[in-house]
Amino acid sequence: MLIKVSHPHPIKPSEITPESTFRDRRRFLLNMGLATASATLGGCDSPSSDRATNIGQASLTVNKTSAMAGGENVTAYEDITHYNNFYEFGTGKQDPARNAGRLRIRPWSVVVDGECEAPGHIDIDDLINPQALEERIYRHRCVEVWSMVAPWTGLPLAELLKRFRPTSNAKFVAFYTLFDSQQMPDTARGVLNWPYREGLRIDEAMHPLAFLSVGLYGRVLPNQNGAPLRLTIPWKYGFKSIKSIVRIQFTERRPATTWNQLASEEYGFYSNVNPAVDHPRWSQARERRLGELFKRKTLLFNGYPEVASLYSSMDLRTFF
Protein backbone atom coordinates (compact mmCIF):
# COMPACT_ATOMS: atom_id res chain seq x y z
CA MET A 1 0.00 0.00 0.00
CA LEU A 2 1.22 3.46 -0.79
CA ILE A 3 0.97 6.02 1.92
CA LYS A 4 1.45 9.51 0.63
CA VAL A 5 3.40 11.46 3.18
CA SER A 6 3.13 15.20 2.84
CA HIS A 7 6.81 15.99 3.32
CA PRO A 8 8.93 12.99 2.42
CA HIS A 9 11.99 15.22 2.28
CA PRO A 10 11.47 18.06 4.75
CA ILE A 11 14.30 20.53 4.61
CA LYS A 12 15.26 21.79 8.01
CA PRO A 13 18.47 23.80 8.29
CA SER A 14 19.26 21.85 11.45
CA GLU A 15 19.23 18.64 9.45
CA ILE A 16 21.18 19.90 6.51
CA THR A 17 24.08 20.99 8.67
CA PRO A 18 23.95 18.93 11.82
CA GLU A 19 25.67 19.99 14.97
CA SER A 20 28.15 17.16 14.63
CA THR A 21 29.26 18.61 11.33
CA PHE A 22 30.10 21.89 13.00
CA ARG A 23 31.89 20.14 15.83
CA ASP A 24 33.96 17.88 13.67
CA ARG A 25 35.93 20.08 11.34
CA ARG A 26 38.67 17.61 10.60
CA ARG A 27 39.20 17.38 6.91
CA PHE A 28 41.20 14.96 4.87
CA LEU A 29 42.90 15.88 1.70
CA LEU A 30 43.84 12.62 0.11
CA ASN A 31 47.39 12.42 -1.01
CA MET A 32 46.93 10.87 -4.39
CA GLY A 33 50.59 9.97 -4.48
CA LEU A 34 49.64 7.11 -2.21
CA ALA A 35 47.28 5.63 -4.72
CA THR A 36 49.70 3.07 -6.01
CA ALA A 37 48.93 -0.44 -7.16
CA SER A 38 47.69 -2.77 -4.43
CA ALA A 39 47.73 -0.13 -1.73
CA THR A 40 46.25 -1.55 1.45
CA LEU A 41 44.51 1.42 2.92
CA GLY A 42 44.77 1.89 6.62
CA GLY A 43 48.21 0.40 7.06
CA CYS A 44 49.77 1.76 10.26
CA ASP A 45 52.97 2.95 8.67
CA SER A 46 51.43 4.79 5.78
CA PRO A 47 50.39 8.44 5.90
CA SER A 48 46.95 7.35 4.73
CA SER A 49 46.37 5.66 8.08
CA ASP A 50 44.81 8.92 9.31
CA ARG A 51 41.87 8.11 7.13
CA ALA A 52 41.18 4.92 8.99
CA THR A 53 41.36 6.29 12.51
CA ASN A 54 38.53 4.88 14.60
CA ILE A 55 37.06 2.95 11.69
CA GLY A 56 36.01 -0.36 13.18
CA GLN A 57 35.78 -2.25 9.92
CA ALA A 58 38.04 -4.75 8.19
CA SER A 59 40.24 -3.22 5.53
CA LEU A 60 39.94 -4.06 1.84
CA THR A 61 42.73 -4.35 -0.68
CA VAL A 62 42.29 -2.27 -3.80
CA ASN A 63 44.10 -2.45 -7.10
CA LYS A 64 43.91 1.21 -7.99
CA THR A 65 42.41 4.46 -6.87
CA SER A 66 40.77 7.01 -9.14
CA ALA A 67 40.04 10.46 -7.79
CA MET A 68 36.94 11.63 -9.61
CA ALA A 69 35.87 14.58 -7.54
CA GLY A 70 37.98 17.36 -9.02
CA GLY A 71 40.53 17.30 -6.20
CA GLU A 72 37.93 18.36 -3.63
CA ASN A 73 38.46 17.44 0.01
CA VAL A 74 37.12 14.10 1.08
CA THR A 75 34.28 14.35 3.62
CA ALA A 76 35.03 13.07 7.13
CA TYR A 77 34.23 9.40 7.72
CA GLU A 78 32.18 10.41 10.74
CA ASP A 79 29.90 12.56 8.59
CA ILE A 80 29.57 10.01 5.77
CA THR A 81 28.52 7.36 8.29
CA HIS A 82 26.34 9.41 10.65
CA TYR A 83 24.23 11.47 8.27
CA ASN A 84 22.36 8.94 6.17
CA ASN A 85 19.17 8.09 4.39
CA PHE A 86 18.18 4.45 4.80
CA TYR A 87 14.46 4.56 5.55
CA GLU A 88 14.28 0.87 6.40
CA PHE A 89 16.08 1.89 9.60
CA GLY A 90 14.24 5.14 10.29
CA THR A 91 13.70 8.49 8.62
CA GLY A 92 16.03 10.55 10.82
CA LYS A 93 19.53 11.23 9.53
CA GLN A 94 21.10 9.63 12.62
CA ASP A 95 18.73 6.64 12.67
CA PRO A 96 20.62 4.40 10.21
CA ALA A 97 23.88 4.65 12.20
CA ARG A 98 21.92 3.70 15.33
CA ASN A 99 19.68 0.98 13.90
CA ALA A 100 21.31 -0.62 10.87
CA GLY A 101 23.54 -2.75 13.08
CA ARG A 102 20.73 -5.29 13.23
CA LEU A 103 21.03 -6.01 9.51
CA ARG A 104 22.69 -9.42 9.01
CA ILE A 105 25.05 -9.08 6.07
CA ARG A 106 26.20 -12.74 5.91
CA PRO A 107 25.33 -15.01 4.27
CA TRP A 108 24.33 -12.71 1.40
CA SER A 109 23.76 -13.40 -2.24
CA VAL A 110 22.32 -11.36 -5.04
CA VAL A 111 19.92 -12.88 -7.58
CA VAL A 112 20.44 -11.66 -11.15
CA ASP A 113 17.62 -12.56 -13.53
CA GLY A 114 15.21 -11.29 -16.17
CA GLU A 115 16.27 -10.59 -19.78
CA CYS A 116 19.64 -12.34 -19.74
CA GLU A 117 21.15 -15.56 -21.08
CA ALA A 118 22.81 -16.63 -17.85
CA PRO A 119 20.53 -15.83 -14.92
CA GLY A 120 21.86 -16.87 -11.54
CA HIS A 121 23.14 -15.45 -8.35
CA ILE A 122 26.38 -14.24 -6.92
CA ASP A 123 27.65 -14.65 -3.40
CA ILE A 124 28.92 -11.44 -1.89
CA ASP A 125 32.20 -13.07 -0.84
CA ASP A 126 32.89 -14.08 -4.44
CA LEU A 127 32.30 -10.50 -5.49
CA ILE A 128 34.75 -9.06 -2.96
CA ASN A 129 37.74 -10.22 -4.93
CA PRO A 130 40.87 -8.14 -4.26
CA GLN A 131 41.96 -8.39 -7.89
CA ALA A 132 38.75 -6.77 -9.05
CA LEU A 133 38.33 -4.06 -6.42
CA GLU A 134 39.17 -0.46 -7.02
CA GLU A 135 38.62 2.76 -5.15
CA ARG A 136 36.66 5.65 -6.67
CA ILE A 137 36.51 9.03 -5.02
CA TYR A 138 33.17 10.43 -6.09
CA ARG A 139 30.93 13.36 -5.30
CA HIS A 140 27.54 12.29 -4.00
CA ARG A 141 24.54 14.66 -3.97
CA CYS A 142 21.25 14.09 -2.18
CA VAL A 143 18.09 15.73 -3.54
CA GLU A 144 17.81 17.26 -0.05
CA VAL A 145 20.67 19.57 -1.06
CA TRP A 146 23.48 18.06 0.98
CA SER A 147 26.51 16.50 -0.62
CA MET A 148 29.76 14.75 0.20
CA VAL A 149 32.91 13.39 -1.36
CA ALA A 150 33.49 9.76 -0.46
CA PRO A 151 36.12 7.14 -1.32
CA TRP A 152 34.15 4.03 -2.29
CA THR A 153 35.66 0.61 -2.87
CA GLY A 154 33.94 -1.64 -5.37
CA LEU A 155 33.72 -2.54 -9.02
CA PRO A 156 32.11 -1.10 -12.14
CA LEU A 157 28.46 -2.13 -12.36
CA ALA A 158 28.96 -3.11 -16.03
CA GLU A 159 31.51 -5.75 -15.02
CA LEU A 160 28.97 -7.57 -12.88
CA LEU A 161 26.08 -7.15 -15.32
CA LYS A 162 28.00 -8.51 -18.31
CA ARG A 163 28.68 -11.81 -16.51
CA PHE A 164 24.95 -12.59 -16.80
CA ARG A 165 24.84 -11.81 -20.54
CA PRO A 166 21.89 -9.45 -20.94
CA THR A 167 19.89 -10.03 -24.13
CA SER A 168 18.87 -7.34 -26.62
CA ASN A 169 15.53 -7.17 -24.78
CA ALA A 170 17.28 -5.82 -21.70
CA LYS A 171 16.46 -2.13 -21.98
CA PHE A 172 16.52 -1.40 -18.25
CA VAL A 173 17.94 -2.79 -15.03
CA ALA A 174 15.89 -2.97 -11.82
CA PHE A 175 17.43 -3.21 -8.35
CA TYR A 176 15.81 -4.33 -5.09
CA THR A 177 16.85 -3.90 -1.47
CA LEU A 178 16.34 -6.65 1.07
CA PHE A 179 12.93 -6.41 2.73
CA ASP A 180 12.81 -8.16 6.09
CA SER A 181 10.55 -6.62 8.70
CA GLN A 182 12.33 -8.60 11.44
CA GLN A 183 15.60 -6.87 10.73
CA MET A 184 13.97 -3.65 9.58
CA PRO A 185 11.27 -2.81 12.11
CA ASP A 186 10.83 0.68 10.68
CA THR A 187 9.33 -0.79 7.52
CA ALA A 188 6.17 -1.48 9.55
CA ARG A 189 5.43 2.24 9.41
CA GLY A 190 4.91 1.97 5.66
CA VAL A 191 6.58 5.28 4.81
CA LEU A 192 7.70 3.82 1.50
CA ASN A 193 6.50 0.95 -0.65
CA TRP A 194 8.92 -1.85 0.33
CA PRO A 195 11.10 -3.34 -0.87
CA TYR A 196 13.00 -0.21 -1.82
CA ARG A 197 13.56 -0.40 -5.57
CA GLU A 198 15.46 1.56 -8.17
CA GLY A 199 16.16 1.38 -11.87
CA LEU A 200 18.48 2.53 -14.61
CA ARG A 201 18.33 2.48 -18.38
CA ILE A 202 20.74 -0.20 -19.64
CA ASP A 203 23.13 2.35 -21.17
CA GLU A 204 23.24 4.25 -17.87
CA ALA A 205 23.92 1.02 -16.00
CA MET A 206 26.73 0.12 -18.42
CA HIS A 207 28.36 3.55 -18.20
CA PRO A 208 31.89 3.31 -16.76
CA LEU A 209 31.02 5.71 -13.91
CA ALA A 210 28.20 3.48 -12.59
CA PHE A 211 29.66 1.65 -9.63
CA LEU A 212 28.81 -1.05 -7.11
CA SER A 213 30.29 -0.28 -3.69
CA VAL A 214 31.34 -2.81 -1.08
CA GLY A 215 33.62 -0.51 0.90
CA LEU A 216 34.15 3.00 2.16
CA TYR A 217 37.45 4.62 3.16
CA GLY A 218 39.31 1.44 2.31
CA ARG A 219 37.21 -0.53 4.77
CA VAL A 220 34.18 -2.81 4.57
CA LEU A 221 31.02 -0.79 3.99
CA PRO A 222 29.20 0.11 7.23
CA ASN A 223 25.61 -1.15 7.35
CA GLN A 224 24.15 2.36 7.40
CA ASN A 225 25.82 3.06 4.05
CA GLY A 226 24.26 0.02 2.41
CA ALA A 227 26.28 -3.07 3.30
CA PRO A 228 27.13 -5.43 1.88
CA LEU A 229 26.48 -4.04 -1.61
CA ARG A 230 25.06 -0.76 -2.86
CA LEU A 231 24.90 1.20 -6.07
CA THR A 232 26.87 4.42 -6.39
CA ILE A 233 25.70 6.55 -9.30
CA PRO A 234 27.57 9.82 -8.89
CA TRP A 235 25.72 11.92 -11.49
CA LYS A 236 22.26 11.20 -10.08
CA TYR A 237 20.55 12.19 -6.85
CA GLY A 238 21.42 9.98 -3.91
CA PHE A 239 18.16 8.05 -3.86
CA LYS A 240 19.16 6.27 -7.09
CA SER A 241 22.05 4.73 -5.12
CA ILE A 242 20.10 1.83 -3.67
CA LYS A 243 21.49 0.04 -0.61
CA SER A 244 21.77 -3.58 0.55
CA ILE A 245 20.86 -5.03 -2.86
CA VAL A 246 19.46 -8.58 -3.06
CA ARG A 247 18.15 -8.68 -6.61
CA ILE A 248 19.13 -7.25 -9.99
CA GLN A 249 16.73 -7.82 -12.85
CA PHE A 250 17.10 -7.00 -16.55
CA THR A 251 13.80 -5.74 -17.90
CA GLU A 252 12.33 -4.73 -21.22
CA ARG A 253 10.07 -2.09 -19.70
CA ARG A 254 10.99 0.75 -17.39
CA PRO A 255 10.82 -0.54 -13.82
CA ALA A 256 8.93 1.16 -11.02
CA THR A 257 11.14 3.06 -8.59
CA THR A 258 10.36 3.79 -4.95
CA TRP A 259 10.48 7.59 -4.83
CA ASN A 260 8.78 7.93 -8.18
CA GLN A 261 5.96 5.68 -6.93
CA LEU A 262 5.61 7.85 -3.85
CA ALA A 263 5.53 11.23 -5.61
CA SER A 264 6.07 11.09 -9.37
CA GLU A 265 5.83 14.85 -9.82
CA GLU A 266 8.72 15.30 -7.37
CA TYR A 267 11.05 12.40 -8.17
CA GLY A 268 11.47 11.43 -11.80
CA PHE A 269 12.90 8.20 -13.15
CA TYR A 270 16.12 9.84 -14.35
CA SER A 271 16.88 12.06 -11.35
CA ASN A 272 20.04 13.48 -12.84
CA VAL A 273 21.63 16.16 -10.69
CA ASN A 274 20.62 19.37 -12.42
CA PRO A 275 20.83 22.88 -10.92
CA ALA A 276 18.41 24.19 -13.58
CA VAL A 277 15.56 21.83 -12.72
CA ASP A 278 14.18 22.51 -9.27
CA HIS A 279 12.38 20.05 -7.09
CA PRO A 280 8.78 21.44 -6.92
CA ARG A 281 9.24 22.33 -3.26
CA TRP A 282 12.82 23.65 -3.24
CA SER A 283 15.67 24.81 -5.44
CA GLN A 284 18.41 22.48 -6.63
CA ALA A 285 20.76 25.31 -7.61
CA ARG A 286 22.96 25.02 -4.53
CA GLU A 287 24.04 22.40 -2.04
CA ARG A 288 25.75 22.13 1.32
CA ARG A 289 28.78 19.88 1.49
CA LEU A 290 28.74 18.05 4.81
CA GLY A 291 31.29 19.72 7.07
CA GLU A 292 31.17 23.08 5.30
CA LEU A 293 29.38 26.22 6.40
CA PHE A 294 28.52 27.84 3.12
CA LYS A 295 26.56 26.42 0.26
CA ARG A 296 28.22 25.85 -3.08
CA LYS A 297 26.80 25.77 -6.59
CA THR A 298 25.42 22.49 -7.80
CA LEU A 299 26.87 21.32 -11.09
CA LEU A 300 25.02 19.74 -14.02
CA PHE A 301 25.30 15.94 -13.72
CA ASN A 302 26.99 16.64 -10.39
CA GLY A 303 30.13 17.68 -12.27
CA TYR A 304 30.36 14.55 -14.45
CA PRO A 305 29.90 15.97 -17.98
CA GLU A 306 31.04 12.68 -19.52
CA VAL A 307 27.53 11.30 -19.01
CA ALA A 308 25.86 14.06 -21.08
CA SER A 309 25.87 11.97 -24.25
CA LEU A 310 23.45 9.53 -22.57
CA TYR A 311 20.83 12.28 -22.61
CA SER A 312 21.67 14.24 -25.76
CA SER A 313 18.29 13.70 -27.39
CA MET A 314 16.24 14.30 -24.25
CA ASP A 315 14.65 17.39 -22.74
CA LEU A 316 15.94 17.22 -19.18
CA ARG A 317 12.97 19.24 -17.89
CA THR A 318 10.53 16.65 -19.15
CA PHE A 319 12.72 13.69 -18.30
CA PHE A 320 13.82 14.84 -14.85
Ligand SMILES: Nc1nc2c(c(=O)[nH]1)N[C@H]1C(S)=C(S)[C@@H](COP(=O)(O)O)O[C@H]1N2
Ligand atom coordinates in the same frame (compact mmCIF):
# COMPACT_ATOMS: atom_id res chain seq x y z
N1 LIG B 1 17.37 0.76 0.49
C1 LIG B 1 17.54 2.08 0.54
N2 LIG B 1 18.48 2.65 -0.24
C2 LIG B 1 18.66 4.00 -0.19
C3 LIG B 1 17.83 4.82 0.61
C4 LIG B 1 16.84 4.18 1.41
O1 LIG B 1 16.09 4.82 2.15
N3 LIG B 1 16.73 2.81 1.36
N4 LIG B 1 18.00 6.19 0.61
C5 LIG B 1 18.63 6.77 -0.59
C6 LIG B 1 18.95 8.19 -0.44
S1 LIG B 1 17.64 9.27 -0.45
C7 LIG B 1 20.25 8.65 -0.37
S2 LIG B 1 20.60 10.31 -0.35
C8 LIG B 1 21.39 7.70 -0.28
C9 LIG B 1 22.24 8.04 0.91
O2 LIG B 1 23.41 7.26 0.92
P1 LIG B 1 24.44 7.48 2.13
O3 LIG B 1 23.64 7.37 3.40
O4 LIG B 1 25.46 6.40 1.99
O5 LIG B 1 25.02 8.84 1.96
O6 LIG B 1 20.96 6.34 -0.15
C10 LIG B 1 19.89 5.99 -1.02
N5 LIG B 1 19.65 4.56 -0.95
Ligand SMILES: [Mo]
Ligand atom coordinates in the same frame (compact mmCIF):
# COMPACT_ATOMS: atom_id res chain seq x y z
MO1 LIG C 1 18.57 11.43 -0.89
